[in-house]
Amino acid sequence: MYSEILKHLSEYISLTAEEEEEFTSVLTEKSINKKQFLTQPGQEITTEYYVIKGCLQSYYQDEAGNKHIIQFAVEDWWISDFEAFFSGRKAELYVEAIEDCMLLGIQKDTLEILYKRIPKFERFFRIKTTNAFVALRSRVLSALQKTGKQRYLEFCDQYPQIERRVSNHNIANYLGIKPESLSRIRKEIF
């Protein structure tokens, strides 16, 4: 159950057996089925989730009802409405399972306690946050300056395991193009 997340942590920080034990003791398991929501707009978000098994997407729905996919998550990724979690504001995003999922959750207040007791965790989450910020910045630049084809190739290159599991119309949405265009791009490439 915990072997994946401990391996994940060990890529960034080294923990003693006791520290590992202390960490896993505050995690909560959660499983949700395909098409169910982990979060919905308006909720308070006090938990962040690590994906043991499955695939999810987070998206924003605009006033006109259009869906805009922010992120996908598969095994070994973290997901939640990060801004809501971090700032304490209400959620603005849907987080929806697109496969049956097994997750591990960590509570915000528990995390604060953990930071004080074992500062290495602060380091771990700081690194993850910085990486997310950089990834977001690079996505802005891609969206502004690159063609749909370039963005699709980048996506396949960066997230091959996601490309294989997510439907093309969801990938198209994430890339900011229409499914018809993605279909044509794929035809051109393969």
Place this chain on the structure above:
Amino acid sequence: MYSEILKHLSEYISLTAEEEEEFTSVLTEKSINKKQFLTQPGQEITTEYYVIKGCLQSYYQDEAGNKHIIQFAVEDWWISDFEAFFSGRKAELYVEAIEDCMLLGIQKDTLEILYKRIPKFERFFRIKTTNAFVALRSRVLSALQKTGKQRYLEFCDQYPQIERRVSNHNIANYLGIKPESLSRIRKEIF
């Protein structure tokens, strides 16, 4: 000298006279001229700057030498290579003055001390960071889903004071369109 930044802080947190004094005592003044750089790629970034007077831009330069503007800053804004500052990695961005500037700098290590002594500052910078994250996310969505014209109107609406001071080719770059296209859009609007 310090009245602007204290007013700026007071929009988010309330400080006693002593706390204000403690804060301003750790600030350093810096002035740079138009076309000079505040940061360049490869540098270590230990200072964040608050703009008292002037206008700057931060941009990323890709392998092909193309400039991609990330952000503008005018009076009452903070600027630096945030990821480098936050993560300790080397800078990837240029921060360049596009007018003569007067700035106040705060050092990363001083900030850490300040957080411990007066936790309200942690609150202040956390709010600023969350806001920056949300703004970046919303810029991703705009870039992916909206036309150049919509993005330009949003930009004029959100940052009227910047629109007036920055050249059109820089605005076009920020919006991810060519100056010729921006010119067409402006002709169409006015």
Place this chain on the structure above:
DNA sequence: AGCTCCTCCTAACATACATCAAGCTATTAA
């Protein structure tokens, strides 16, 4: 002053992507 550089504008043409419409296949539901 005269010169150069920079900014902005305009126009003709090219390209990437959206839109609309239709058909094909595989999965789901009755």
Place this chain on the structure above:
DNA sequence: TTAATAGCTTGATGTATGTTAGGAGGAGCT
């Protein structure tokens, strides 16, 4: 099983933006 639905593909056509080229006006420099 058949019917319905969702996802993918294709074609015809429209629109926004890029590309290339040129010109007008202003700012700063010699």
